[in-house]
Amino acid sequence: MNKPELEGTAHLLDELDKKLMVLLRDGRTLIGYLRSVDQFANLVLHRTIERIHVGKEYGDIPRGVFIVRGENVVLLGEIDTEKEGELPLSEVSVEDILDAQRKEQEQKQDQQKKIAKALQERGMHFMSDINQEDMY
Known part of the structure; x- marks a missing residue:
């Protein structure tokens, strides 16, 4: 039997405990593990870092537990942990x-x-x- 299709923010339930990249409206990029989500797409991220990119360099600022209002999310997606180490960028x-x-x-x-x-x-x-x- 096929799994019923989830609608709206319920799709995010499939992403619980996965490592996600979240792009915010103010341009910041967060990477963390999704621990909770509600009907408004508010997110709770655990072991969160803020990644700053400048040219071909990046730096990570540890942020810990991070709560994001759903209205501030522009883009979110799962991080492929196997390819994560293959970034064409250098960490500073x-x-x-x-x-x-x-x-x-x-x-x-x-x-x-x-x-x-x-x-x-x-x-x-x-x-x-x-x-x-x-x-x-």
Whole structure:
């Protein structure tokens, strides 16, 4: 007899106790073992790490037990533990990856400022230059 198809967040019940990668709305990447899930797709991850990627390097920050609201999940999937060690990336210390991430963010901000300035010189406004109050 065929197993009945689960609908909605019930699909996540098949992922309990598996190692998952979760991409959050704010861009963070979490890797941990799924311990619990509810009808809103809220997740409880155990032995969680936050993985930060910059170029071809990554660093892992231990986070322990992590509760994630379902509305913040963009993507989630099971980690293939056999292929996990074959990453084409090199692991660096937490301090090094945080420093690289800070430098990368500074470069992006500088680039956005240049774009905003160029648009402003042409009479246009970059969205970050517009006050929230002006939008309503």
